[in-house]
Amino acid sequence: MGDIPESHPRRESLLSRQKLVDAASKGMLAESALIAHGRGEAFDYLLGEKTCDSARLAIMETAYRLLNSEKCVISVNGNTVALAGPQLIACAAVLGCPIEVNIYYRTPKRMEVLLSALMEQQQLALNLYPQIKNKITDVKILGGNPDGRIPNLEGPRANCHSDGILSADTILVPLEDGDRCEALIAMGKTVCVIDLNPLSRTAQMATVTIVDELTRCVPILLETLMQNSVKSLDWNNKENLENVIQEILRNFNK
Amino acid sequence: MGDIPESHPRRESLLSRQKLVDAASKGMLAESALIAHGRGEAFDYLLGEKTCDSARLAIMETAYRLLNSEKCVISVNGNTVALAGPQLIACAAVLGCPIEVNIYYRTPKRMEVLLSALMEQQQLALNLYPQIKNKITDVKILGGNPDGRIPNLEGPRANCHSDGILSADTILVPLEDGDRCEALIAMGKTVCVIDLNPLSRTAQMATVTIVDELTRCVPILLETLMQNSVKSLDWNNKENLENVIQEILRNFNK
Numbered sequence: 001m002g003d004i005p006e007s008h009p010r011r012e013s014l015l016s017r018q019k020l021v022d023a024a025s026k027g028m029l030a031e032s033a034l035i036a037h038g039r040g041e042a043f044d045y046l047l048g049e050k051t052c053d054s055a056r057l058a059i060m061e062t063a064y065r066l067l068n069s070e071k072c073v074i075s076v077n078g079n080t081v082a083l084a085g086p087q088l089i090a091c092a093a094v095l096g097c098p099i100e101v102n103i104y105y106r107t108p109k110r111m112e113v114l115l116s117a118l119m120e121q122q123q124l125a126l127n128l129y130p131q132i133k134n135k136i137t138d139v140k141i142l143g144g145n146p147d148g149r150i151p152n153l154e155g156p157r158a159n160c161h162s163d164g165i166l167s168a169d170t171i172l173v174p175l176e177d178g179d180r181c182e183a184l185i186a187m188g189k190t191v192c193v194i195d196l197n198p199l200s201r202t203a204q205m206a207t208v209t210i211v212d213e214l215t216r217c218v219p220i221l222l223e224t225l226m227q228n229s230v231k232s233l234d235w236n237n238k239e240n241l242e243n244v245i246q247e248i249l250r251n252f253n254k
Numbered sequence: 255m256g257d258i259p260e261s262h263p264r265r266e267s268l269l270s271r272q273k274l275v276d277a278a279s280k281g282m283l284a285e286s287a288l289i290a291h292g293r294g295e296a297f298d299y300l301l302g303e304k305t306c307d308s309a310r311l312a313i314m315e316t317a318y319r320l321l322n323s324e325k326c327v328i329s330v331n332g333n334t335v336a337l338a339g340p341q342l343i344a345c346a347a348v349l350g351c352p353i354e355v356n357i358y359y360r361t362p363k364r365m366e367v368l369l370s371a372l373m374e375q376q377q378l379a380l381n382l383y384p385q386i387k388n389k390i391t392d393v394k395i396l397g398g399n400p401d402g403r404i405p406n407l408e409g410p411r412a413n414c415h416s417d418g419i420l421s422a423d424t425i426l427v428p429l430e431d432g433d434r435c436e437a438l439i440a441m442g443k444t445v446c447v448i449d450l451n452p453l454s455r456t457a458q459m460a461t462v463t464i465v466d467e468l469t470r471c472v473p474i475l476l477e478t479l480m481q482n483s484v485k486s487l488d489w490n491n492k493e494n495l496e497n498v499i500q501e502i503l504r505n506f507n508k
Contacts, residue, residue, distance in 0.1 A: 021285045031275045038292020039299075042451070197296070199506075245506060252453075252503060 013041060013049060016083055016215055023082030027113045030105035033079050036175070043196035044213045046248045051220065054243040055212035061235050062172065062192040062208050063224040066095055068232075069170035069190065073142075075102045080174045080214065081114055085121035086128055087218040088174070093125070093135035094225040100164040101143030104177055106156035115144050132226075153183045174214055176202045194218075198244045209237055211244045267295060267303060270337055270469055277336030281367045284359035287333050290429070297450035298467045300502045305474065308497040309466035315489045316426065316446040316462050317478040320349055322486075323424035323444065327396075329356045334428045334468065335368055339375035340382055341472040342428070347379070347389035348479040354418040355397030358431055360410035369398050386480075407437045428468055430456045448472075452498045463491055465498045 004014045020037050023029050051059075066072050074092050076085070076099060092099045101114045118141045125136045146159035148166035157180065160166050171184060174194040178201030184191045185205055193206040194214055203209045210217055224230060258268045274291050277283050305313075320326050328346050330339070330353060346353045355368045372395045379390050400413035402420035411434065414420050425438060428448040432455030438445045439459055447460040448468055457463045464471050478484060 017286060017289055020289070024285075031278075032271060032288075034286075034288035035271055035274070035292035035295065038289035038294070039296040040292075041289065042293040042296030045293075045451075045453075197299075199299075249503060249506060252499060252506075 010049070012215065013044070016213070017041075019082050020079065023078060023117075026117070027109060028082055028117060029078040030103070030110070037079060040175075040196040040213070043198075043211075043248075046251055047196070047211070047213075047244075048251050049213070051212050051216050052244060052247045054240050054247065055210055055217060056220070057233060058208055058210040058240055059212070059217055059221050060224060060230050061233050062210060063221060064230045064232050065170050065190050065192055065208060066091075066097075066172060067225065067228060067230065069168070071168045072097045072170040072172070073164045073168040074099045075165055075171055075173040075176070076100070076114075076118075077103045077175055078110065078114060081117055081121070083214045084174070084218045085118055086125040087215075087222055089118070089122050089125045089136060089139055090129045090132065091172070091218065091222050091225055092139045093129070093132050094222070094228075096135065096138070097168075098140040098142045098161075098164050100161055101141070102157075102160055102165060102173075102180075104157045104180075106159065111143060115141060150180065150183045150187070152186060153180060158183075174218070176206075178202050178205070181205050198241045198248070203241060204238075207237065208235060209241055211241070264303070266469065267298070270467070271295075273336050274333065277332060277371075280371070281363060282336055282371060283332040284357070284364070291333060294429075294450040294467070297452075297465075297502075300505055301450070301465070301467075301498075302505050303467070305466050305470050306498060306501045308494050308501065309464055309471060310474070311487060312462055312464040312491075312494055313466070313471055313475050314478060314484050315487050316464060317475060318484040318486050319424050319444050319446055319462060320345075320351075320426060321479065321482060321484065323422070325422050326351045326424040326426070327418045327422040328353045329419055329425055329427040329430075330354070330368075330372075331357045331429055332364065332368060335371055335375070337468045338428070338472045339372055340379040341469075341476055343372070343376050343379045343390060343393055344383045344386065345426070345472065345476050345479055346393045347383070347386050348476070348482075350389065350392070351422075352394040352396045352415075352418050354415055355395070356411075356414055356419060356427075356434075358411045358434075360413065365397060369395060404434065404437045404441070406440060407434060412437075428472070430460075432456050432459070435459050452495045452502070457495060458492075461491065462489060463495060465495070 142161040142164040148160050148162040150158045170190040172192045176193050181202040190207045192208040194210045195203040198211045396415040396418040402414050402416040404412045424444040426446045430447050435456040444461045446462040448464045449457040452465045
């Protein structure tokens with residue numbers, strides 16, 4: 001898509017787009033991944049391409065839930081790895097938890113490409129976050145040899161690791177699909193999601209929904225995890241989503 | 255993406271998505287075309303995936319403007335050809351006007367693929383619309399040998415035909431980008447667009463904006479053109495767009 005000038009008002013959005021187009025050409029993404037990204041772009045446009053107050057609260061609550069879990073895991077798909085892999089590896093490092101590739105359209109080839117992209121990103125994260133170097137080295141990257149299944153989900157998208165998604169009580173899943181979010185909730189897990197559509201089934205069903213763009217909110221989450229001083233917010237996810245919807249309606253009326 | 259069951263509530267949307275994924279694999283689309291489609295999907299979702307009353311009015315006004323033009327043309331890009339090529343060729347047939355491929359990221363290879371796709375679709379249109387068979391055969395497909403330029407536009411996206419876009423007083427451009435819409439309006443043309451985002455620069459700048467999904471509104475436009483009995487509506491495009499926005503806000507509040 002060519003070079004994006006430093007001064008472009010939508011530079012961040014165009015850089016994310018470029019990352020995804022590159023990831024698609026490397027075979028990291030399912031066919032419909034770029035379309036899903038476009039849907040997110042539209043909702044982000046309606047949010048004014050900024051992290052709203054409700055999203056900040058959801059990030060704090062997510063940090064609280066992850067830090068106070070018995071056992072947590074970060075579940076990633078192709079878009080997530082392409083957009084925020086190194087930052088999520090750093091989150092996993094702070095939490096001392098694994099990161100697990102869990103994709104809807106699972107093929108051996110895509111899994112291989114994603115796992116090796118994450119291993120490269122783990123090296124990159126060492127340079128980006130030297131203060132947590134040892135913890136980054138310790139992050140386990142799961143997904144290659146699933147030995148468990150998410151109940152009530154058909155097909156290969158249910159495959160997961162018994163020492164990852166299957167046994168975690170709390171899971172951070174950026175960009176989850178509705179079916180799997182429902183299945184994870186049905187397993188009794190605390191499910192924290194990042195989803196730009198506040199009306200989606202995933203957003204409505206999750207325990208905590210961060211309605212924000214991935215590359216904008218993950219650095220804030222990482223910083224919040226590092227500070228490790230968050231308190232529970234007596235969380236009402238429906239109410240927080242309603243506040244996001246009101247924010248979108250205000251932007252529309254402008 | 256696999257088979258889509260006949261009963262799926264979002265079957266039409268998923269069929270469109272499949273058409274675009276197929277078109278991408280044939281080289282018909284620019285890198286960011288699937289992302290653009292996803293943005294449209296999100297706005298269509300907010301519209302309830304149906305043709306709203308304001309869109310019906312805009313379709314009627316578009317039909318009126320095209321039927322009463324001195325010289326009109328239908329400008330198509332990759333997404334448009336993939337989603338509604340045969341139907342737009344039929345519109346061109348009824349209007350007795352050419353259809354011109356005019357794309358943002360113009361490469362010789364993409365132009366070749368798009369022009370040959372349109373020629374195949376012209377054959378397909380003969381079977382779909384036997385009542386206007388002769389007119390369909392007469393539709394000229396332009397774009398391959400541009401001999402003019404749209405003023406005030408940089409790069410190959412400005413290339414056009416002197417017997418097509420350059421000399422037409424009225425142009426139907428589904429899925430136009432903001433820059434080119436502005437340039438066409440600056441040329442004094444009547445510009446009728448199809449755009450799912452009522453807030454986009456294209457939607458705001460066009461003479462008539464149909465805020466609707468392409469595969470849903472083009473058949474309605476075709477039928478309206480065939481009836482050839484529309485009157486002018488004393489058109490206020492800003493007011494019509496405002497009504498669409500109100501429709502979206504009502505859907506959000508549901």
